[in-house]
Amino acid sequence: MQEVEGEYVSDFEFDGNWREFAAIALPNLILTIATLGIYRFWATTRVRRYLWSRTTFMGDRLEWAGTGREMFRSGVAAVLVVLVPLAIANLLIRYLIVHKHTVAGQALSLVVLALFYMLVGLAVFRGLRYRLSRTHWRGIRGGSHDPGLRYGLAHAWKKAVGLLPLGALMPWAMASLWNQRWNAMSFGPWTFSARGRVGRLWLPYLWCYVAPAVVIGAIVLLSRMNVTLTWFGIEPRTPLEWILIRLPAALGLSFVFAMITLGFYASFFRQMVRSTSLGEMNFSFNAGAVEWMELYLVDMLLIVSTLGMGWIFVSYRHWAFYVRNLQTDGRIAVDAMTQSATPLPRQGEGLLDAFNMEAL
Amino acid sequence: MTGTAADEPLYGNLFDGQTARCHPVEVNWGAEGLSLAGEEIAELVAWEAVTWLDSLPEVLLLGRADRPGWRLQLGHDAPLELIARLPRRPRFGRWIDQFGFAKSLACFAAISGLVGYGAVNAPTWLGRKLPVSWETGMSDDGVEDLSASTCHTPGSDAALAQLVAKLDHEKDNSDRLPVRVELIKLDYINAVALPGGRVLVFDGLLKQVGSADALAGVIGHEIGHVRERHVMQAMLREFGISMILSGFRSGMTNTLGRMTALRYSREAETEADNWARARLGEAGISPVPIANFFVNSAAEQDPGAQLAMAGYLNSHPDPASRADAFRAAWRSDVHYRPALGSADFNAIRYACEDDTRAQTWRPSVR
Numbered sequence: 001m002q003e004v005e006g007e008y009v010s011d012f013e014f015d016g017n018w019r020e021f022a023a024i025a026l027p028n029l030i031l032t033i034a035t036l037g038i039y040r041f042w043a044t045t046r047v048r049r050y051l052w053s054r055t056t057f058m059g060d061r062l063e064w065a066g067t068g069r070e071m072f073r074s075g076v077a078a079v080l081v082v083l084v085p086l087a088i089a090n091l092l093i094r095y096l097i098v099h100k101h102t103v104a105g106q107a108l109s110l111v112v113l114a115l116f117y118m119l120v121g122l123a124v125f126r127g128l129r130y131r132l133s134r135t136h137w138r139g140i141r142g143g144s145h146d147p148g149l150r151y152g153l154a155h156a157w158k159k160a161v162g163l164l165p166l167g168a169l170m171p172w173a174m175a176s177l178w179n180q181r182w183n184a185m186s187f188g189p190w191t192f193s194a195r196g197r198v199g200r201l202w203l204p205y206l207w208c209y210v211a212p213a214v215v216i217g218a219i220v221l222l223s224r225m226n227v228t229l230t231w232f233g234i235e236p237r238t239p240l241e242w243i244l245i246r247l248p249a250a251l252g253l254s255f256v257f258a259m260i261t262l263g264f265y266a267s268f269f270r271q272m273v274r275s276t277s278l279g280e281m282n283f284s285f286n287a288g289a290v291e292w293m294e295l296y297l298v299d300m301l302l303i304v305s306t307l308g309m310g311w312i313f314v315s316y317r318h319w320a321f322y323v324r325n326l327q328t329d330g331r332i333a334v335d336a337m338t339q340s341a342t343p344l345p346r347q348g349e350g351l352l353d354a355f356n357m358e359a360l
Numbered sequence: 361m362t363g364t365a366a367d368e369p370l371y372g373n374l375f376d377g378q379t380a381r382c383h384p385v386e387v388n389w390g391a392e393g394l395s396l397a398g399e400e401i402a403e404l405v406a407w408e409a410v411t412w413l414d415s416l417p418e419v420l421l422l423g424r425a426d427r428p429g430w431r432l433q434l435g436h437d438a439p440l441e442l443i444a445r446l447p448r449r450p451r452f453g454r455w456i457d458q459f460g461f462a463k464s465l466a467c468f469a470a471i472s473g474l475v476g477y478g479a480v481n482a483p484t485w486l487g488r489k490l491p492v493s494w495e496t497g498m499s500d501d502g503v504e505d506l507s508a509s510t511c512h513t514p515g516s517d518a519a520l521a522q523l524v525a526k527l528d529h530e531k532d533n534s535d536r537l538p539v540r541v542e543l544i545k546l547d548y549i550n551a552v553a554l555p556g557g558r559v560l561v562f563d564g565l566l567k568q569v570g571s572a573d574a575l576a577g578v579i580g581h582e583i584g585h586v587r588e589r590h591v592m593q594a595m596l597r598e599f600g601i602s603m604i605l606s607g608f609r610s611g612m613t614n615t616l617g618r619m620t621a622l623r624y625s626r627e628a629e630t631e632a633d634n635w636a637r638a639r640l641g642e643a644g645i646s647p648v649p650i651a652n653f654f655v656n657s658a659a660e661q662d663p664g665a666q667l668a669m670a671g672y673l674n675s676h677p678d679p680a681s682r683a684d685a686f687r688a689a690w691r692s693d694v695h696y697r698p699a700l701g702s703a704d705f706n707a708i709r710y711a712c713e714d715d716t717r718a719q720t721w722r723p724s725v726r
Binding site: 035139 | 378380454461
């Protein structure tokens with residue numbers, strides 16, 4: 001067997017600029033509105049074509065080879081095959097419960113819930129497989145041999161196990177699913193290897209636990225003390241006023257909670273990326289909790305300050321964030337990098353889109 | 361003719377889609393296609409197979425329709441004659457590129473406008489077309505029981521039946537919804553039409569209405585909503601497609617409060633008024649008392665009653681113009697008779713006090 005000496009890899013670089021991006025995103029927005037949302041499949045394709053093409057790895061640009069047409073077809077298929085039956089099942093459950101077949105209704109709703117979780121898992125898996133299969137670098141693409149059905153099942157039961165003990169096992173479920181997902185993916189001749197472990201994630205996850213416990217404790221304490229909340233001394237009289245007085249505090253708390261969750265996610269993502277490799281190439285991710293918070297805060301400010309228009313730049317910002325923080329080291333044998341033997345999936349991300357899970 | 365005959369030779373980078381290795385090639389072109397020559401490489405790509413994928417900062421990216429992953433990078437200095445031979449570079453998508461951005465946009469906007477117009481008007485159109493029997497099924501099924509709050513006395517039942525018979529000749533026609541007018545013990549100045557031809561007149565309104573003729577106007581207006589299928593239209597508008605999917609039955613529990621709060625369009629209110637006016641005229645009932653009821657009764661009452669009356673007026677369009685339309689229907693050559701005798705009117709008016717069994721209704725959702 002011929003021994004191929006690999007080159008040392010350099011990092012990914014992003015050289016896009018927001019003016020060029022705006023020239024793509026604005027017509028996209030206009031066309032999407034004019035077509036009542038149908039154009040968004042083509043819009044996504046155009047956005048990706050730009051973002052990928054402005055991302056360089058070892059001097060060569062990535063290429064997005066997906067088409068709007070295939071994404072549109074996949075979206076329509078997902079609605080017909082998945083969402084319509086789910087809606088019908090929901091109506092059936094409602095019918096059963098209204099007509100006092102409570103047990104049957106609850107049993108059916110459990111089945112539907114399990115099925116829903118499976119489909120979400122399948123959607124995530126197929127979305128990733130599709131994106132890898134349409135990502136080209138030097139003419140080579142990625143993909144997976146696995147249709148993802150087992151991953152869908154695993155997603156359902158692992159999330160259930162993670163959630164049941166009051167969510168205590170979620171880090172385990174997330175890490176385990178990450179590994180399972182990436183170990184099924186490949187790029188060129190090499191399969192990804194993900195060996196993420198939960199070990200160091202428990203501490204950041206504990207914060208997600210402590211924070212709401214502290215908040216609930218404080219609320220219980222306040223209600224015990226019989227304190228009447230007022231707005232500059234005005235007592236609430238209607239239920240609406242009662243809610244409005246609590247709104248700033250509730251928003252503030254959910255914001256803090258979101259930031260704490262993001263802190264956990266930052267550790268999670270960092271650890272998982274570090275445990276993932278492709279061939280002789282290892283990955284790592286620079287961004288910590290502060291950078292993630294900054295990313296989302298600026299997103300929010302951008303959207304609010306432009307009355308929503310800034311939303312079109314979110315995908316650009318996120319892609320740039322991922323690319324700039326992703327680091328690679330190790331070697332890559334370009335001559336040994338052969339074309340992927342995985343089947344070219346015909347479905348795009350229809351399922352993911354149908355579940356309204358934004359994935360760039 | 362070969363494009364490079366006179367000029368410098370044109371070079372490019374070829375990725376063959378088999379490995380990630382880059383093959384520098386010399387590019388020539390002729391009538392048959394692009395010919396590439398390099399170390400280990402000698403191929404001719406027919407023009408039909410060439411696709412122009414993208415224009416990158418450094419290079420033009422070409423592909424081959426028959427070879428996935430095959431990529432040829434040409435510098436931006438590629439001769440214009442060569443670029444002219446290339447197929448068009450995809451931009452917005454095949455259709456839009458073909459018709460042009462502005463034309464496509466106008467076309468999409470027009471179609472979307474039509475779709476939007478259809479969606480807005482579908483309830484009105486559909487509400488008229490749906491079979492009456494669908495609505496009948498909705499009247500009692502799954503809706504909370506009002507019988508405990510319905511006021512009945514022998515006198516009031518007979519008087520009400522008499523009044524309804526005068527207004528609604530079509531109630532014997534089996535194709536139409538049978539109308540059922542009920543008096544409900546609730547201090548609320550209003551009357552509502554429900555699905556399935558039910559009309560509720562609240563006790564608060566009975567106390568306020570003043571004469572049998574005005575009551576005939578109010579009930580006529582509500583029966584008008586029933587007959588013109590406004591109830592179905594408003595339901596379709598409010599609950600939308602989910603109602604059709606759920607077969608009009610399940611999931612409608614406890615929505616009586618919401619149904620009584622159904623809003624009709626201005627056109628629907630006018631249609632119901634027109635219907636009531638026509639029937640009052642046919643029955644020889646004067647349209648003036650109902651006109652007065654719209655504009656005057658609030659002014660004569662104490663502030664609390666005015667506020668309550670405002671609720672009724674708010675749920676209907678401009679009372680002054682409605683009153684004017686009713687007044688204009690009065691004709692000097694017609695001999696108007698009272699809708700009911702005073703004993704019959706009082707039987708209706710005080711039905712909720714006389715019926716000691718009736719309890720005040722507490723709407724579960726308001």
